């Protein structure tokens with residue numbers, strides 16, 4: 218069995234990842250690490266996890282530990298990843314990978330040097346819906362993609378209205394949500410972002426200066442232009458992705474979510490058809506791909522390089538919205 222250590226007594230671990238690991242059948246959660254002994258112990262008790270630690274090195278020495286899942290707040294990802302890699306543990310890390318590209322590069326290099334797998338938990342590329350959209354595009358069903366739209370404005374749940382709204386290093390909605398959109402678009406389009414233009418709002422739900430709403434245009438290296446909208450403060454907005462090509466349009470409704478839901482329509486000459494999707498838990502798929510990569514079978518769903526590219530584009534969008542300048546990404 219793969220032995221997992223959870224680093225962070227977090228909401229995402231609580232809501233999705235403990236279950237995703239346990240659903241593998243050949244994996245177990247051995248311990249949880251929290252900076253707060255009482256929080257860690259309560260988490261362990263709630264989920265029937267045998268051990269909790271406040272010291273990461275002690276947890277990494279737990280017998281049978283093979284992999285860590287890091288879901289602490291963003292500023293901690295880099296140091297904890299490097300510490301785990303040095304201890305020879307494979308690392309599945311939450312997004313955003315780090316706060317800067319330099320730190321992200323250190324994580325990717327550190328894991329490569331230690332010979333451990335680094336995966337990033339960009340969940341959306343694990344959705345059957347997004348997989349289907351990608352398949353349709355690759356099969357030429359809409360011709361050459363020309364334009365896209367990502368609708369990812371929602372209502373930040375009450376229990377998540379903490380550090381995302383007041384810690385500058387959280388990066389606001391840009392590092393929280395836009396970073397997922399970039400990863401998803403790279404996955405769907407098989408293309409790389411080249412330029413970003415963006416405007417943002419702040420100060421309603423977030424502290425002034427920290428983005429709560431973002432509208433961006435990404436120019437991809439295949440010529441596609443994509444509009445992206447993210448928000449923490451849009452309670453009645455619908456989510457979706459539209460990709461418009463030379464021969465047709467795909468509209469995926471309700472797919473920018475953690476849940477395995479949503480519908481897809483394909484419109485071409487002659488009308489629209491619904492495309493069937495067999496949904497499966499996104500996080501179960503993420504852990505499955507990661508464990509396969511640990512066994513030398515392929516790559517994690519999102520690699521360290523994917524995490525770095527999503528972060529680079531998110532930092533470019535942050536710069537673009539703050540400077541009111543179009544930002545070009547390094548090649």
Ligand code: NDP
Pocket residue numbers: 224225226227228229230250251252253256257288289290291311312313338339340377379393475
């Ligand atoms: P949480 O705020 O729930 O957890 C982050 C850290 O905050 C925990 O590690 C914990 O620290 C501390 N914490 C948890 N509860 C409390 C509390 N009641 N009081 C004080 N501190 C607390 O964050 P999320 O789970 O929302 O996000 C964690 C990471 O996961 C982020 O990097 C985020 O971007 C990412 N994320 C990814 C998602 C995805 O679908 N891929 C979805 C949601 C988040 P300690 O470990 O010390 O106990």
